[in-house]
Ligand SMILES: Nc1ncnc2c1ncn2[C@@H]1O[C@H](COP(=O)(O)OP(=O)(O)OP(=O)(O)O)[C@@H](O)[C@H]1O
């Protein structure tokens with residue numbers, strides 16, 4: 001673990017994930033244009049931003065699924081920027097990325113999906129049995145153990161994906177839009193699970209979302225707002241709401257209007 005004096009919060013801080021001046025383009029479009037941030041060990045860090053701004057790209061860079069064009073990405077004290085696929089395998093076990101779709105194995109039951117990382121790691125059947133039960137309880141879906149992914153709601157698929165992520169015994173979990181496309185009640189459940197992972201398992205977490213009131217506000221210790229390739233804000237939730245930055249104010253206001261409208265419809 002590296003202790004680095006950082007310019008963001010102005011204190012010496014142990015970062016679990018750090019981006020230093022990262023750029024990433026696709027064709028001639030610069031999606032990330034010199035992005036720097038640090039996720040402290042044990043915190044939940046949310047990246048906010050509108051659709052297409054580069055949130056998912058940021059998460060995939062953090063586990064080496066994309067390589068940056070320039071800059072550095074440090075995970076748990078290791079520079080992963082130039083790592084080979086083989087070197088990245090343990091990083092991807094340590095940092096579990098939960099995709100929006102859940103990306104479950106369609107032909108396996110919920111139980112088998114959650115057990116997969118354990119059997120893959122060569123765990124004994126009785127250990128697998130005990131741990132799968134424990135993780136299903138942790139995400140509160142014990143009753144769905146024998147169902148197939150196609151029989152689950154979007155929100156339940158995400159809960160299974162979280163349980164499968166936890167089964168890999170990671171140090172960090174990254175969530176891509178955990179509350180998108182689920183109803184407000186299920187959003188609350190997922191937010192509660194994200195909090196629980198941090199508190200009960202001491203995991204470091206990143207959440208990318210376009211949703212402040214329905215997600216970031218409920219789970220994040222620090223938030224960052226991505227806009228046109230750069231972070232225009234990094235700070236606490238409180239500081240976000242108090243910010244005078246015009247882009248921050250507009251984003252917060254749009255979120256508030258959307259939240260009020262959703263409440264009326266619910
Ligand atoms: N594999 C890829 N090849 C080419 N362009 C890509 C690729 N992945 C992402 N992009 C582009 O990068 C930009 C940012 O995409 P990204 O998926 O990170 O956005 P996002 O913030 O996650 O949006 P959303 O909220 O809709 O999920 C988009 O313009 C997208 O077209």
Ligand SMILES: [Mg+2]
Pocket residue numbers: 055056057176177
């Ligand atoms: Mg995305």
